C-alpha cells in the first residue's frame with residue numbers, strides 16, 4: 001500500500017510542476033502575441049514583413065492638377081526591393097527618381113528601389129518618390145492617402161504592405177529640401193513619361 005502511494009506522489013509532482021510551467025508560458029506567450037499585434041497595427045498590416053515604413057507623407061495636389069507624390073523612409077532587416085506601388089486614388093502610380101543632370105533637375109521612372117538590409121532608404125523631395133498620377137480626386141492637406149507597397153525579397157518572393165500617407169506640406173520645412181526642389185518638383189510633376 002505505502003509503496004503504491006509513494007509511486008503516485010512521484011508521478012503527480014512532475015505533472016503539477018509541468019502544469020504550472022505551462023500556465024506561465026501560456027501567459028507569457030499571450031503577452032508577446034498581444035504586443036506583436038499592437039506593434040503590427042502601427043507599423044504595417046503585413047505579417048512577418050522585414051520592412052518598416054516611417055515618416056510617410058504625401059504632397060497635397062495643386063488646384064487643377066491631378067498629380068501628387070508620396071515620400072517615406074524604408075528600413076528592412078533583410079535586403080528587399082520596392083518594385084511596385086498602387087494607390088486607389090491614382091489611376092497610374094510610378095516610382096520616380098530625381099537627379100541633377102547638367103545643372104537641370106531630371107525626373108525619371110525607375111523599375112525598383114533597392115533597400116539594403118538595415119540601411120534606411122529615404123524617399124524625399126529631390127530624390128526618390130512615389131508619383132501619383134491621374135488622381136480621381138484632389139489630395140488636400142490632412143487627407144489620408146492609402147498606398148499598397150509591393151516588395152521583392154532576395155528569394156524573389158513578393159509581399160505587400162498597406163500604408164497610409166498623410167497629406168502635408170512637409171517638403172518646404174525640411175532642412176535638406178531647398179525651396180527650389182519644391183518648385184521644380186511641382187513643375188516637373190506635370191510632364192509625362
Ligand SMILES: [Cu+2]
Nearest residue numbers: 096107129131
Ligand atoms: Cu515624379
